[in-house]
Amino acid sequence: MRTFPVCTMVLIDAGASEDFVEGEKKVVDANGDRVLLTRFEGKVYALHGKCTHQGADLGIAGKVTGRVLHCRMHGANWDIVTGDKLAHAGATDLKTFKVEESNGRVLVEM
Numbered sequence: 001m002r003t004f005p006v007c008t009m010v011l012i013d014a015g016a017s018e019d020f021v022e023g024e025k026k027v028v029d030a031n032g033d034r035v036l037l038t039r040f041e042g043k044v045y046a047l048h049g050k051c052t053h054q055g056a057d058l059g060i061a062g063k064v065t066g067r068v069l070h071c072r073m074h075g076a077n078w079d080i081v082t083g084d085k086l087a088h089a090g091a092t093d094l095k096t097f098k099v100e101e102s103n104g105r106v107l108v109e110m
Helices: none
Strands: 011-016 026-029 033-040 041-049 062-065 068-071 077-079 083-089 099-102 105-109
Touching: 011 026, 033 062, 033 105, 041 099, 062 083
Parallel strands: none
Antiparallel strands: 011 105, 026 033, 033 041, 062 068, 068 077, 077 083, 099 105
């Protein structure tokens, strides 16, 4: 008999849906990760909360403008929806997390 590792996803309750305002950011610590959440065009998105260039806390150094997350430390930019790096040679894409809203709560799949 063969056994296979099972990947167990955990849903983290990031807060009440009403607390996620369009264009503003919120950071939560979940399973040892710093996760930045923001609402864009009515949907909440979650990304890794540390800059991939030099590790700046995007909860502090990050600024959301439309669909773009900008790190004010050295100018890196990412697409909020995909996590793709838009600018800065030293940065890489940001990890994204699946988000669902249920019963007035924002849940992040980790």
